[in-house]
Amino acid sequence: MSQPDRLWINVTLFDGLSAAAEPMAVAVKNGLIERVCPMSELPAAERAGEIIDAQGRVLTPGLVDCHTHLVFGGSRAGEFEARLEGKSYEEIARAGGGIISTVRATRAASEDELYQAALPRLEALMAEGVTTVEIKSGYGLTVEDELKMLRVARRLGRERPVRVVTTLLGAHALPPEYKDDADGYIELVCNRMIPAAAAEGLADGVDVFCEGIGFSVAQCQRVYAAAKAHGLAIKGHTEQLSNLGGSAAAARAGALSVDHIEYLDEAGVQALAEAGTVATLLPGAFYILRETQVPPVELLRRHGVPMALATDANPGTSPIFSLRLMLNMACTLFRLTPQEALSGVTAHGAQALGLQQQIGRIAPGLRADLCLWNTSNPAELAYSVGLPTLNQRMVAGEPA
Numbered sequence: 001m002s003q004p005d006r007l008w009i010n011v012t013l014f015d016g017l018s019a020a021a022e023p024m025a026v027a028v029k030n031g032l033i034e035r036v037c038p039m040s041e042l043p044a045a046e047r048a049g050e051i052i053d054a055q056g057r058v059l060t061p062g063l064v065d066c067h068t069h070l071v072f073g074g075s076r077a078g079e080f081e082a083r084l085e086g087k088s089y090e091e092i093a094r095a096g097g098g099i100i101s102t103v104r105a106t107r108a109a110s111e112d113e114l115y116q117a118a119l120p121r122l123e124a125l126m127a128e129g130v131t132t133v134e135i136k137s138g139y140g141l142t143v144e145d146e147l148k149m150l151r152v153a154r155r156l157g158r159e160r161p162v163r164v165v166t167t168l169l170g171a172h173a174l175p176p177e178y179k180d181d182a183d184g185y186i187e188l189v190c191n192r193m194i195p196a197a198a199a200e201g202l203a204d205g206v207d208v209f210c211e212g213i214g215f216s217v218a219q220c221q222r223v224y225a226a227a228k229a230h231g232l233a234i235k236g237h238t239e240q241l242s243n244l245g246g247s248a249a250a251a252r253a254g255a256l257s258v259d260h261i262e263y264l265d266e267a268g269v270q271a272l273a274e275a276g277t278v279a280t281l282l283p284g285a286f287y288i289l290r291e292t293q294v295p296p297v298e299l300l301r302r303h304g305v306p307m308a309l310a311t312d313a314n315p316g317t318s319p320i321f322s323l324r325l326m327l328n329m330a331c332t333l334f335r336l337t338p339q340e341a342l343s344g345v346t347a348h349g350a351q352a353l354g355l356q357q358q359i360g361r362i363a364p365g366l367r368a369d370l371c372l373w374n375t376s377n378p379a380e381l382a383y384s385v386g387l388p389t390l391n392q393r394m395v396a397g398e399p400a
């Protein structure tokens, strides 16, 4: 075997799915993981290139935040205060606040202003080990404003060492111009937004908000059909506040993931299992909205549905720019094991983006996006908030 560019030795490995029982070595060449083996099996000849002695530290795949709304204008701190005074998220939305207030601020912002505002949010995630992040549009709600948001997301990925996956969320909320014409707006999403985003290469996928305060299952199905026709991946915000059957409909349409899913029932879980759709858990929104209905974690386990975990970073329901905090919240609020939570931000987060052949695990042939942590126990990453710290963040085999 040829010599690696970099070799980590004495690593405590969490490979994205499980932790190794003995000290491991990981070799990287040309930006890819070349070899993963126990220290006892490491050929002497391979001890070349740059050698990094991890001294028992934990090495994980670079973290994947598979669901964010990082690009937006304005702030919703006032809404946070209103909720503390007793108003509900739905009441605020129906009164023209909520998502629509962010839409006003996002439309008013220039592309550069949106970029400058999003940068520190992205950098906060990166500082905690995120190497891949999905970013949704959904606060523009016109063809031009949605494309503007997606361009900002693409620019973030060009200007920082992080992979950005973009998702068109035109069907996020009904804009005031279409107040009594939800079907007309869905037509705009299907016939204008999706084709334009696809033609300009600005979107990797399409998402919807399937909910009483969002769009009906039938409307979402129209969006999925348009997405498919343009070769774009499908995702859904489903069963967050009620059970409409949106997750099963998304799964049948071939969705990569359905997200939130607090109100998902067993038939819905079965539909995910049959379709191979990932269930993305978003404890930040659950926590901020002080929800009490927890997602059906035990059913997901029983049916073998992979669980991803993400920040849902957004100005309304999850103004939280910390994927590490989500590891802890997934365990404390949803009773995931630390290992399940870690898989949620690595292997299963990658699968929720359709990137499982490229990232999310430490295995030969995958991209060498890696995080070395100042602990020797992977569970510490979910157990403690603030510590342990990141020792090294690598993107395609290079420190970044």
Ligand code: NIG
Pocket: 069, 098, 099, 102, 209, 237, 240, 285, 312, 314, 315, 316, 317, 318
């Ligand atoms: O994922 N559920 C809908 N969309 C976002 C909330 C967006 C907002 O309130 O601005 C979510 O929770």
Ligand code: FE
Pocket: 067, 068, 069, 237, 312, 314
């Ligand atoms: Fe969301």
